[in-house]
Amino acid sequence: MPRNELRALNLPIADELAKRSGSKPRVRPLECQPYAVAGIIPKLVFSPRSLGEASKIVATIASEGAAIVIRGAGTKQWRPPHPYEVDVVLDATRCSGVIDHTPADLTVTVATGTTFAELQDVLRAHGQFFPNDPPFAAETSVGGMLSAGLSGALRQRYGGLRDNVLGMRVCLSDGSIAFTGSRVVKSVAGYDIPKLFVGARGTLGFIGQVTLKVAPLPREQCGVVGSFARAEDASDAAQRLASSPLFPMATTLHDHAAARHVRALGGQTSEWTLIVRCGGSRSSVSRQVDEVSSVLRASGASTLDVLDADRLHFAWSDIAELAGGEIYPGSQHLIFAMACLPTQVPAVLSAVSETFPQAQCTAHPASGVVYAHVAADSGPRDPFAGQLERLCAQERWMLRVLAAPQSFGSNVRAPLPADAPVALWRSVKASLDPSGTFDPGRFLAGI
């Protein structure tokens, strides 16, 4: 879709908006450069302090026919596909802070730019946490985390990101501000639209505030680490645990190369490492550790180690990043995730390593997801064509590309399932963002 060149209108709009919204934009290229998205420098950058300010900016920019790219902490800007156009960046980081937290209600409402780390700090002081462990945990904003829709391994017990989002206040491309969902833990009044915004990558509107469902921190936590020679055995152990009443908080499986990034393990040497995170009351956790250990042993674990709460916490800061995060800061890796049936995890691991012998792989075997990090120069140019694409179609594995270096070309695309409901996606986009203002091209199928 051709758009108006904004450059000519640049300053008048900027001035007028500065007056009307109270948010003074960055206009000089040097100022705008740090807000680049996938290397494209925007012409204007607004950093509104509230949803009200954002709404005025959005309405004006959209009426000019320009494209708005929403940006949080910028941790996932390399995730393809990249937007076609980056006229204006709406920087969400100044819409920040906890708006409401009533611990006994198990809900918290925060502004979109609040960092995930800050949210967890506030909750921890009350013995609670937001039960998700997305990558980029140290920097990512809550809005960015939701828009990217990356759930961590904790979804085994607590559900994915979307399952813990209750309500949102959003701004649409006509500048209207709408509340959707609810502020209580249970509601069926109207459509559950917050779920639609989770994983929408900014393409439907600007998330201003979110109400999240939080969980009490388990009184005790502990990790059990097992070493395995074969992925099949480790995955089998994980499935037996997931089908048992032990209800682990999370289970992660790492190949040799990935396990080396978990500093708390102190240099694992085995082929495969399975980590089981247990939580609950003191008596429950000690029972869990015993039973998990015996399942791992029976499944062929060669060595077992138990991580106390501190070591587990330290380990988890690395483990979360192995699921799509930046494990080599500054470097560019091809990172993708493949969802499958839980019992297919070993097959996916072997298919991935056949195509990418250098891949470092982590799996969440109970949920059925494999994450692969591939160094930029070690894979084929058209990475998913061939065997992987065939397997995805045949086995209904769901591939998502989480980051792609420029050396692979600017827009590595994952093959979509042939029967994906693309017509409905288009229809939803056209209905919620008829002017095509938000993050054009950043979703799938050209949306």
Added chain:
Amino acid sequence: MLELLVPRLVSILGAANVTTAAGDLSNYQYDGSADRALPQVVVFPGSAAEVAAVVAACNEVDCPYVARGAGTGLSGGAIPEAGGVVISTGRMNRILEIDVPNRIAVVEPGVVNAHISEAVKGNGLQFVPDPSSQAACTIGGNVTENSGGLHCLAYGVTAHHVLGCEIVTTQADIVWLGGKTVDAPGYDLLGVFIGSEGTLGIATKVVVRLVPLQQERRTLLAAFATIEQASQSVSDIIAGGIIPAALEMMDQLSTQAVEEFVHAGFPTDAGAVLIVELEGLSGTVDALVTDVREICTRNGSHDIRQARDEVERERIWLGRKSAFGAMGRLGSSYYVQDGVIPRTRLPQVVGQVAEIGRRYGLRIANVFHAGDGNLHPLIVFDDSMPGEYERVVAAGADILRACVAHGGSISGEHGIGIEKRDCMTLQYSRADLALMARLRTAFNPRGLCNPAKMFPTSRRCGESARVSASAHVAAEVERAAGTAF
């Protein structure tokens, strides 16, 4: 319209699966709510392809249609208010696949909720959502209404237990939203489809998650002098980091009605009782029981009973599940509300509900999913008195106003449908509703799929929206379904 449509439907489904007989149609005019409206045709497709062909036929002649499971809904979601075709999922009642290693099952929409758990119990698994009507209600209806249940406090509602749905769109296409795996690419259309009250399409297959059964379970019944004491105990339990599998509260009027009805062993002299169910690994639950007993005692409970065996446990739960049915003993009819509040506001809101009852001169019994702040005030009334029902609806609306004023919601699990659509404006602004309307348009541009549900009409909240007839219907549906809500 009908002259054209009925022969088409007969050619698609066969004469045996299409009915226009008045006696048949009258069975499809109501659900568990007070509203009713007659369809012109009822059809019984046996497959997704047949559902799609029916939808295409309806589209050709601009005829509205609505899917229907067991008809146990409580807000009018399956009532064919605009006439047209009722698409019964009654014949699509097979469990297609149970995949124990991957903890999923694929079922048709007409499968009865409780049948899934029965089918997988031997494998140590269960399907968690357990609405009180679970012996009769179907998965298709659960998906459509995003049903909750007594045990959703710890495990979540239907949306958390469905991985994918095959649906027939309003364009009569058959597509999958989600699937058997997590993280299907694209917008989370499954997330908005669940709980869309049949307005976005018709589910023809559902992939449900199966969850391991717990090893050990303890069920406590704690009696309190006042609702405030019981509410404080609820807050203290949650604040103490304990998430029971279920945490239910009943006030004195409900326990008295239930005792006469099923003799569950509820102390009828207590102002409120709490039912607390705790689960976990064997040998670890008693520690939680001790904590909960301490909290209840500290808040003034001097009568805490623990179910000694499964028989006693079942009796306690039968008592709770019979609460709606037992109201029939107090008056000829009852009207149930479904508001939600932040659980810390329970004492204030309960006080306001009592005040509303006094103001309208109506008896209101209270049953709560206290753990998640979901109230079920039951307004008891005599439907034969002229104008009584209208007063009851007005009182119900005042209760919802109180819930919204405390930051809550007008429905926790029963849905909006016809019954509460005019109260949507209490909770949502014009812009909020416009966003919902945009979503409906994206899926259902012509509005033929379950028209007029969920969105406000020109009536005000609290004006009776009853299409016709009486609240006796609720009791009739209950009998037909063979279960107590």
